[in-house]
Amino acid sequence: MEISLSRMHFPVTTLGPGNRIGIWMQGCSLRCKGCLSPDTWSVKxxxxxxxxxxxxxxxxxPFADGITISGGEPFEQPEALHSLLVAIRKISQGDILVYSGYEWHKIESQVSAMKGLIDALISEPFQVKATQTKILRGSDNQQLHMLTALGRKRFEQYERTMTTKDKVLDLSVDETGRIFLTGIPQRDDMQRLRLLLEQQEQPLKQLKK
Ligand code: SF4
Structure with missing residues (x-):
């Protein structure tokens, strides 16, 4: 079974409990306004x-506490997702969290057909105008579904509002030097990062003159 993959990374510490393997699937037709991963939209x-x-x-x-599958939109590759979940369950005791931008009622039957394979799922599309106070979520309309006993054990702690002590972003560099931010940024984090990088660039430009 083929899966269209954007990337994979370890460790991710901001998308669920512990050190996690992050898998980002490629392809999403939902086009949420303000999406921070438009590079995962196209089906390649x-x-x-x-x-x-x-x-x-x-x-x-051996070092992973769990696996987080995101995208892109995992439910736009339902057969590949199912096959991946079955394969992971065979080799890992870790919990599995899946993110989807679909509304719960649209994927509920598909999730039921994958019973026991997903421990926790965050549903609903990102809404840039909604408030963002809940941990693990980009907007407060997003819902956390705990689907197994393991899911309830590991994810009950995330049914709460975010505090300033919560780490929300990991920064990583791949072997080609590309930099990735992983996690759920706060609404103005990217704007602040852009400003910071521009400020760093100014002295460099002046030096080059
Ligand atoms: S579902 Fe996720 S990847 Fe797709 S557009 Fe919405 S925020 Fe972006």
Whole structure:
């Protein structure tokens, strides 16, 4: 089974409890206004088989507390998602969190068909105008569904409002030097980051003159 993959990363510490393997699926037709991952929208032919993907995860698994699958939109590749979940369950005791931009009533039957494979799921589209006070969510309309006993045990702690002590972003650099921000930024984080980088650029430009 082929899966269209955007990227994979370990460790991710801001998308669920502990050190997690993050898997971002490629392709999303929902086009939420203000989406911070438009690079994952297009459906590209960068497929990888679930077997190869799982093989690549194996070195990380002994150190991983859980797996977070996001996108893109995982439910736009339902068969690949199902196959990936089955494969992960066979080799990991960690919890599995899945993000979806679909409203719960649109994916509920698909989630039921995957019973026991997803421990927790965050549904609903990102709404840039909604408030953002809840941990793990980009906007307060997003709903956390705890679907298994393990899901309830690990994710009950996230049914609360965010505090200033909560870490919300990881920064990582891949082997090609590309920089990734992982997690759920606060509404003005990206604007502040942009300003900061512009301020860093100014002295460099002056030096080059
Ligand atoms: S569902 Fe996620 S990836 Fe898709 S547009 Fe909305 S925020 Fe972006």
């Amino acid at each position: 032919n960068n497929g990888i088989t679930v077997e190869v993907l799982v093989e690549q995860m194996k070195d990380w698994l």
